[in-house]
Each structure stands twice: as structure tokens, then as C-alpha cells.
Amino acid sequence: GEDVEQSLFLSVREGDSSVINCTYTDSSSTYLYWYKQEPGAGLQLLTYIFSNMDMKQDQRLTVLLNKKDKHLSLRIADTQTGDSAIYFCAESIKSRSSASKIIFGSGTRLSIRP
Amino acid sequence: KAGVTQTPRYLIKTRGQQVTLSCSPISGHRSVSWYQQTPGQGLQFLFEYFSETQRNKGNFPGRFSGRQFSNSRSEMNVSTLELGDSALYLCASSLELGDTEAFFGQGTRLTVV
Numbered sequence: 001g002e003d004v005e006q007s008l009f010l011s012v013r014e015g016d017s018s019v020i021n022c023t024y025t026d027s028s029s030t031y032l033y034w035y036k037q038e039p040g041a042g043l044q045l046l047t048y049i050f051s052n053m054d055m056k057q058d059q060r061l062t063v064l065l066n067k068k069d070k071h072l073s074l075r076i077a078d079t080q081t082g083d084s085a086i087y088f089c090a091e092s093i094k095s096r097s098s099a100s101k102i103i104f105g106s107g108t109r110l111s112i113r114p
Numbered sequence: 115k116a117g118v119t120q121t122p123r124y125l126i127k128t129r130g131q132q133v134t135l136s137c138s139p140i141s142g143h144r145s146v147s148w149y150q151q152t153p154g155q156g157l158q159f160l161f162e163y164f165s166e167t168q169r170n171k172g173n174f175p176g177r178f179s180g181r182q183f184s185n186s187r188s189e190m191n192v193s194t195l196e197l198g199d200s201a202l203y204l205c206a207s208s209l210e211l212g213d214t215e216a217f218f219g220q221g222t223r224l225t226v227v
Contacts, residue, residue, distance in 0.1 A: 031214055042118075042204055043157075043218040088157065092214070095170050100212035101147070104157035 004105035018076040020108045022089030029091035034074045037086045118207045118219035126225045132193040135222045139207030146188040151202040164211040200226045
């Protein structure tokens, strides 16, 4: 089946690291993504990882993928107030026609406390 | 380079009416996908268009349809609107069919009353 799950809320202190976790069920996913959505805005692609990689680092962002456990995480170092948003974990699933669709989790609302 | 442009940004319609939403992809991008975002169901895939053909479809009733023009711009149409169709409709543009990176527009917020 196609299902992506993530916790709904995370609260961290400014300056600490945030870790947002996600699990997915479809082992045929090709890419896994993290998107950010700020209030009233569309989705911003933060980073993605190919399914045969286990880690990707991009400035303050670190993505870890455990393919065996179908677990994906996003670590944001030195969390700032501007990081407050909803973070969506997503997987890309290709159909036989090479078209793809992205299956999204329910989103984790990250709030930063001073 | 301009991003993905969706028009209108906000729309209010009455039950039973029909609505057309528009999406202009990033210049040079040929694939357009549509998603519906609601508080209850989250983000759900509607369909993907490439070369003016629907290539992939989500689990939505036939009231939801779309099309793509030769310049890659896409429209989606919802007929016989229901209250439950109230949502943020997001369009995503990619260079090619099934491409790794999908860039999203700001969305059209549809309210059905």
C-alpha cells in the first residue's frame, strides 16, 4: 500500500536541533522528499534523497534514510524562528507509464520556543 | 525565472456550480501535476499531465478533470461542486514526466458554500 506517516507536532527550543521522523510503506518508492509549507503558502521543496542513498547533508539539513525499516528523518541544526512551518515527508512512486505521483504524509507542525 | 503561477488565488463558489483553475508551469517544464490539500485528508494526488495527455490519475471522482495545452499550461475543472471540495488546490511543475524535482505554486484556495 501507499502510506506515509509522521507525527503531527514538534516543539523545540531556538538553537537546538529539530528531528522530524517519517515512515513509509511502499518499498518501490524512488525518491523521498521533505517539503516545507509556511502559512498561506504553497510547498517548498527542501531536499530529497534517492532511495539507494542513506544520508544526504545540505547546510543545516541532514536527511537519514533507513530503507530496511522504511524510516526517513530530517534533522535541522540550529533551529531558528524562521523554521516554524509544517514539514511534509513524501515519497515518489512511479507507475508503469513512467509517470509518478507523490504521496505525502500528514505533515509535522514545527514550533520554536524561545 | 518565474515560478509556478496559479490563478485565481482565492475563489468562492456555490454548491452545484463548476469551477476551472489554471496553472502555468515554470518555463521549459512540460509536466504538470495537481494536488488537493484539505485539513482532513491532507495532500492527495489528483492527476499528472505531460504532452497534453493525462499520464497518471489519483482516486478522485469523475467530477474532477483536467487538461494540458500545447504550451504546457494546465487547467483543472471540478463540476457539480460539493461542500467537501473546499480545499487548497496545488499545482506542481516538473521538467519531464516523473521528474525528481517538483516545484509547487502558491495554490488556489477554493471555498464552496
